[in-house]
Amino acid sequence: MSTPKRIILLLVVILLLSLNTVIVSASAKNFLPFEDNEAGRNSNAYLPTFSPSMDLKKSFIEEISVYAKEANAKWxxxxSAIIGMAIIESGYGTTRIATNANNIFGIKVWANNPSGGWQLKGQPDENNGTVPILANYGKDRLIYDESKRVDNWYRMFADYKDAVDYLAGTFLLNQRYGFAKTNYENNLKKGWSYEQASKQYIYEIAVAGYNHLGGDYYRNIVCNVMTEWDLYKLDEKTFKDVNGHWAQKEIEFLKDNGWINGYNDGTFKPNATLTRAETAKIISNFLGLTVTPQPVYFTDVPKTFWGHHAITLVAQHKLMNGTSRERFSPNTNLTRAQMAQIFYNAGFYTQPVNTGTTSFRDVQEAHWAYAAIETIKLEGIMTGYGNGRFGPSDSITRAQMAAIIYRLDQKGWNRK
Known part of the structure; x- marks a missing residue:
């Protein structure tokens, strides 16, 4: 073998060794340029590593919908735009960026080996052609010097919720894109439909630089999936089962403030009962509770339980106690007496009621929540029934809770 051929062979070996990390991290269904003539094209670096099933697509949308609605209420x-962007940018969570970095929006960190970043090797050069090319295997099959790149590092996230919160609460509110949110809100006030306003929002952030292929292109591809999955209904401020309900105003107010959520089918179920776990979540949201050093443990509230954090917070702040020394009974319906006691514990009163007062024939001084019920009634937070009863053992409904929280907010009371 001649010397020039030996040198070329040595260079190829060194090149393949330098790319070994790519081979290890890449999916077998997402080949790099030197691995496959068709699949190994640079543009394929952005594509899904496999074709998601319908069940996987639905599961992805259901999960992101929860985070997107919370983000909509907060920021x-x-x-609909958040979910549509997540679908397009991550291929329903199947791209290498999504699977390796939980980055479902393709958010970059333009730097060389940044802290908290993950590198997508094999993608096209988006840094004005300044990245050295190590080998050329044909059209769209270039091998770049990854050590010289700042254009293919992506922000890593702890999970999908972390990614949604960063997108909606930081990235899209910055100086570059913040105007689009203002325009979106103004367009709704002008009478635009949620669909029209959301499509325009996608167009404006793309024109501002979110997608380098332009506003029309990005609006078309994102809005196609938004329409396919009828995502615009998730933007509506009114739950479809509260129109005309006596507590509609209160429910919508709490929703807009992110203190209470509905269900994935677009309903609120205002007349459904409220569990103790659901109450803990609402109270912790409303009061903005933070963790204290005090240890809290209930045998029926494992760390894997969805309401574990909220229950810990209300217990640490002594707003809700357990139903026994070791049990919280998270799935038990909250009673009206328990509700009064929570607000009493939170200090939502000017002064406690004097003993000897008996406003309700079913709440005597011997009742465990007597002081709380009488005090909260005196403050106008909760009232009884027209027949002289308070109904201390009756379950609280979701609408009733919304109405009470609304009254507290309107009074401007903060926890003492």
Whole structure:
């Protein structure tokens, strides 16, 4: 073998060794340029590593919908846009960026080996052609010097919720994109439909630089999936089962403030009962509770339980106690007496009622929540029934809770 051929062979070996990390991290269904003539194209670096099933697509949308609706309530970014962008940018969570970095929006960190970043090797050069090319296997099959790149590092996230919160609460509110949210809100006030306003929002952030292929292109591809999955309904401020309900105003107010959520089918179920776990979540949201050093443990609230964090918070702040020394009974319906006691514990009163007062024939001084019920009644937070009863053992409904929280907010009371 001649010397030039030996040198070329040595260079190829060194090149393949330098790319070994790529081979290890890449999916077998997402080949790099030197591995496959068709699948190994640079543009394929952005594509899904496999074709998601319908069940996987639905599961992905259901999960992101929860985070998107919460983000919409907190920061005003349309939930439909968040979900549509996640679908397109991550291929329903199947791209290498999504699977390796939980980055479902393709958010980059333009730097060389940044802290908290993950590198997508094999993608096209988006840094004005300045990245050295190590080998050329044909059209769209270039091998770049990854050590010289700042254009293919992506922000890593702890999970999908972390990614949604960063997108909606930081990235899209910055100076570059923040105007689009203002325009979105103004367009709704002008009478635009949620669909029209959300489509325009997608167009404006793309024109501002979110997608380098342009506003029309990005609006078309994102809005196609938004329409396919009817995502615009998630932007609506009114739950479809509260129109005309006596507590509609209160429910919508709490929703807009992110203190209470509905269900994935777009309903609120205002007349459904409220569990103790659900109450803990609402109270912790409303009061903005933070963790204290005090240890809390209930045998029926494992760390894997969805309401574990909220229950820990209300117990640490002594707003809700357990139903026994070791049990919280998270799935038990909350009673009206328990509700009164929570607000009493939170200090939502000017002064406690004097003993000897008996406003309700079913709440005597011997009742465990007597002081709380009488005090909260005196403050106008909770009232009884027209027949002289308070109904201390009756279950609280979701609408009743919304109405009470609304009254507290309107009074401007903060926890003492």
């Amino acid at each position: 005003g970014i349309p939930a």
